[in-house]
Amino acid sequence: MKTRRNLFLCLFCALICLSDATSTHPPPAFAIPPSPGLDLVNLLIGNGGDTPNGSGGNIPSTAPPFGMTRWVAQTQTHYVSATPYNWTLDKVMGVVGTRQPAIWMGESAPISVSAGVGRNVVVDFDQRGLEVLRGTDGQKKEVVSSGYYNVELDDGHGGSIIIEQTATSRVAHLRFTFKSTLSPYILFEVARPSVITSTASNITFPSGSVSILDDLEHFKGYFCARFNEGSPKPTYGVIQNGTKSSLSPQDKAVQGSLLSAYARFPTSASATEPTVITLRVGTSFISEEQARKNIDVEIPDSPPSPSAFLTESSPTADGHLVPGTFENTAYRVRKSWADILNRIDLKLYLNDSAATASPRDFVDQQTFWTAIVHTLQFPTEQHERNRYYSGYDNQVHELEEGGESYTGYSIWDTFRAEWAWQILFVPERIPGLVQSMLADYKEGGWLPIWKNVVETNIMVGKHADSLIAEAVLKNVTGFDRELAWEAVWKDATVPPKDDLTGFDLHTVIMLNDVGLDEYITYSLKYPRAKYTTRSVSSSPHSHLYSVPLCSLDDGITITLLGGE
Incomplete structure (x- = not known):
């Protein structure tokens, strides 16, 4: 009986830890500062399920405690009764800044950012989904944590796209690495079909607007996407109702429903050198100007030459100390969680007959620390x-x-x-x-x-x-x-x-x-x-x-x- 019980606990532990082999432990560069409690947080607990009532309604989002906008990979359409992410699905449609407060509540001005390669910019939600790659061990190339997210996707053309994500309360910091010989692009879904109730067919088409400004090289609406200095210079375009709109130099503003904007980047000069694009997406309930200010305040521009030994695509051990870098944002978000969780000193007391902690003890610790995080969202x-x-x-x-x-x-x-x-x-x-x-x-x-x-x-x-x-x-x-x-x-x-x-x-x-x-x-x-x-x-x-x-x-x- 004891052997069967331990086997059950090991299997249960494996399910919680791996959840179809998605890792819940960030790589060392994004596990700073140290926090034993935060290392045991498993944000896949409370996710999954094939029905609304079969899911805990939680998502593995990146944001600080009580963050205004939480960012998460998007694997399905979300509306009342569905969240953006479900770990049982194997395609990622991009990342989304969500303000959906519960699975049975609706959204408030989400912004989706996706990536692709090739001549045609794919707008359709299902068609732009890319398969999550797996390693030789069968595990998903995906990492979820409170301060850092990473996934590697098959770009559908023989290459791959790595999406990295972290976020402050009002600003996302995104990094896309394209391993492809084709031209990459970033797509912003400005006005999407909106499902008002829990009935997926109850669709409305709200209007949105986008403006393209060469001087600042960002889009704005209720969000502002600002590409980092050092990213390749893009060209811009707008797609409305599936049709590309030509924009004259005098008029770079478009308004309407089913509206998306994109930035296309040149192909890498070398087949062995990936294209790395880093951007920050400021969000606001107030105005486009406030979205820009939120970027300036929460993730300011990094110095022109932050360090002779540091680049966005080749960070060092000290990269997290350089303001404006992706590593610094991830460090600050993790620190905001660690500072609170480190207020707790959890001690594990073993039975006299137990030499080491059991799998059940590990699961209990994961559940405890994850629950703490959920109470602070x-x-x-x-x-x-x-x-x-x-x-x-x-x-x-x-x-x-x-x-x-x-x-x-x-x-x-x-x-x-x-x-x-x-x-x-x-x-x-x-x-x-x-x-x-x-x-x-x-x-x-x-x-x-x-x-x-x-x-x-x-x-x-x-x-x-x-x-x-x-x-x-x-x-x-x-x-x-x-x-x-x-x-x-x-x-x-x-x-x-x-x-x-x-x-x-x-x-x-x-x-x-x-x-x-x-x-x-x-x-x-x-x-x-x-x-x-x-x-x-x-x-x-x-x-x-x-x-x-x-x-x-x-x-x-x-x-x-x-x-x-």
Whole structure:
């Protein structure tokens, strides 16, 4: 029995570690600084599955903690019920900057970047997919980690393309290495077909725009792609609805649906010398100008000659110390994770009869450290240099120095445990998170339920009340407590739209639990079925997490009723 158990554990461990032979350990140059916990993170846990409910909904993205835009290789179309990456698939369509906060939520202005070679620029999503190469041992030539991603693809013409990726909160740093005798290109999908619901056939075609500027050699829209100095000089073009558009020197701007822009590069002068193209992609909710500023701030241009011994295609051991280089970006992103994970000292205690750790112990450690990373991905930053865009009033708001704004609040899922964990583990984030919820209240009229840039009005209960109450009771400061009281009191006493009239599940606007006035008037411990079809679900949420009593003293004391 013991032998069978150990065999099972070894097989289980192998599945988690390899996941069809994709490596979860970055090469030494991208494993700096050292972090034992980060080395055990396996971002393939919670990915995979052939149905939405068969997947954990997680993706192996590169971004710092709470990053605004997460970058990940794209293996499938993503929409409500599907994420961009699934490790069980063997083709990569490029990389995508995603703001999809959960598998059951939609996107917010993603930007896809793909690569290819040859005369024809391939725009179609499925057709531009390239096979992931495997080594002689059968393992995928792919590496996933929190700060660095690498994959080698068959370019379909006898050569290969290596994609390397890292990213700060608002800027991706990408490096493409083309091993081919054909002309390489980089494609930017500016306006893609959009799937609005979880039904793949429900497609709309939003409009986008692209401008090409020779002086700065980048595209701009809600993103800015800037090629590094030292990359070959490209020529540019636009493809709209599958047709190439000719651009005159006087007019290099195109607008419309199904829109892509590309940069084509000259063929390598030597068949043995690969073409290396490095670029940074700044993203913004605010403007094209802000996207450029985000690049300048987060990944500034590297010095003209950072070192006599350093080039982008031939880094040295000190490359991670040179600002603006790909290695430096990957180093800073990994460090942002290591600095937090190194706050934990995890000790493994073995049984007296055990000489070494078992495979189960290894799996448990992987699960633990990976779970820590997952708790630090959401909510995501929405602020950009002391400003943020609000979808509630369609305005750009100014923040005080150091102010923060967030989106991706899945509060119904996180209020029980993750919030308490974040207060304990990253207390420096909590004031900004509460400030952001209060800004949502001022701009949208209510505290958030499930905010995805704007309120999505899904799930039940108003658990932001619980979050704020817990922050107050744990002496978190740095936000307006009087405003917090006002927002929480409104949640508890004012019924939202259609709360007293709607009872058709398909037509009612789901906002929050029935108002406290109805709860008190009828002296019930549950909302009347007459007023809501969500009685079974709403009852415990309104009973446990409404905040009906407060007393004001020097600060605010909030008492939760009914919670156990």
